[in-house]
Amino acid sequence: MKGIILLFSLVAFSSLAGAALAETAEEKGLAIAVEADKRDQGWTDQATTSKMILRNSQGAESTREIRGKALEVKGDGDKSLTIFDTPRDVKGTAFLSFTHTLKADEQWLYLPALKRVKRISSSNKSGPFMGSEFSYEDISSQEVAKYKYKFIKDDKFDGRDVFVIERIPQYKKSGYTKQIAWIDKEMYQPLKIEFYDRKKSLLKTLTQHDYKQYLNKYWRPARLEMVNHQTGKSTTLLWKSYKFKNGFSKRDFDRNSLKRAR
């Protein structure tokens, strides 16, 4: 009897192993991205306050304080409104973005001194956001269809179990040839991402720290560290507050709302 059980479990094990073998590295990478996306759905809207600390290669610092609102859009990229509080000379400048998975994002900038709403090109995905080491593509909404994936290995990072996956951007004008992401197995959130430039050399490393769970579901980091290995510059992004379910509608993300953003 014992033997039969053993045999049975051996058969079961080998068929499981077979199933695992049948799943390619690409399929497994995609499955991880789909799961991460699934777990982060339904947050509806969020309001944030944050602070960026920019450091040049000599270590001199400058800061930016930012408030943001975002609206979840099912089946496409999210809508977001970003308002700058400091530096003081750009206070009141606001940035409205309708992100899309593969087609070009729609972006408007509000210049408070001129009271002018200016439609701007979204081709500068790889350009720096507010002079920081974060580019526009780093801060825009993460959608499954934006990348092709490949599972690399299971690993440990900072004592936590992670999947290591490769992501190849599929949208136009990306500044990256690939990204390597360390995805936490419990949270399905990245702990670390390496960014490789157009010449395939390591450009930047992002680490995300102090995750907290909101509404018993959504994990958000409190601190991001982006280091540029080629220039020696770095940026710390501190998320000071997250507030979900504010009852925002698309009216809070139109060009009229941009003009009265404060």
Next chain:
Amino acid sequence: MNKLLTMTLLICSSSLWANEWSGNISFEAKYFSQDALNSSQYNEYGSVSIQPEWFHEWDGGKQSFTFVPFARWDQHDEKRTHSDIRELSWLKVFKESELRVGLRKVYWGVSESQHLVDVINQTDLVENMDGEDKLGQPMINYALINDWGTVDLFILPYFRERTFPGVNGRLRTAFYVDTSNPVYESSDKENHIDFAARWSHNLGDWDAGLSYFDGTSRDPSFVTGVDASSNPVLRPVYNLMQQTGLDLQATKDAWLWKIEVINRKIKAENANYIAATAGFEYTFYGVFESASDIGLVAEYLYDDRNSKATTPFEDDLMLGLRWTKNDESDTSVLVGVIADRDDSSRLYSVEASRRIAESLKLTIEARLFKGISTSDLLLSSFRQDDFVQVELAYYF
């Protein structure tokens, strides 16, 4: 007990309502490299300006109040020493509409070289000859927000006269403009009630605006006259006009295609004309393996009145180059030229700015007038007025 309650309420309300002050103080030095056409003018001008802002929001952000006074002192130009209320307005946001009452500034249009469709506010010309500084306009503005676009309706119950440099100022006409003695077509003068409406919408890559204005033109024409001391002067003439305007921008990858067209009717001047600005902006992102962007701007400026045009830009080409360093100091430089296609007139300009400390911004601006023909009445008064200006602004 009552006092205590009142005090508590006051303290609560002040912490519940977001009251905030911000603004800037700016120091400016302007140097003219050539001697002036008129002996009453100077070569060096110093100036200080202040523009504080008080913003107050309540009702969960559905209502707000904004107050922005402005004042400038100029070393020599008594007309540039002036003050204004840039904004004193109340805003109420409804579900599908917005109401704004008070003095405000409104911007319409897409072009960089000139702003044809932008007719709500009067230009504060003594501030800068580029015409981008505006005086606060009293208005009631009701915006209806629909899926097919936003419709803005305006009632403008009071007219503001354009500011002009005084006798001792530079970048002025040979006969200075006597702002104390304007001519109005309307017998109501500055109390004539103007109306305006604008529809604006965005569809994918396209942003469009269609506008109509009926009232006193913000752009004066001039008649000659004399001031109190019998000096010859120009008197501004403010006639009634009807203007229909269209502005359109297509955003295609790194290309911005832009056009502004107006039809303006001024009965008193027997004028019914079309003017337009059309062009593009193209940006090279991340040039020379750096974070820098280089933008190219080209616009054609047209006015079908040709030489009778009341602007110097009736058949002109504007070319500009914008360098944005995208660094932590927001360094940027804009170099441009407006060239008349019919004569040798060239207006060159350079604008460079960067943040030199956390709340301190340095701006350098220069303008050169080259090949100005004496037959160009508008520009010829400025032919000796090449200048460079340094501005240091502290933001609080």
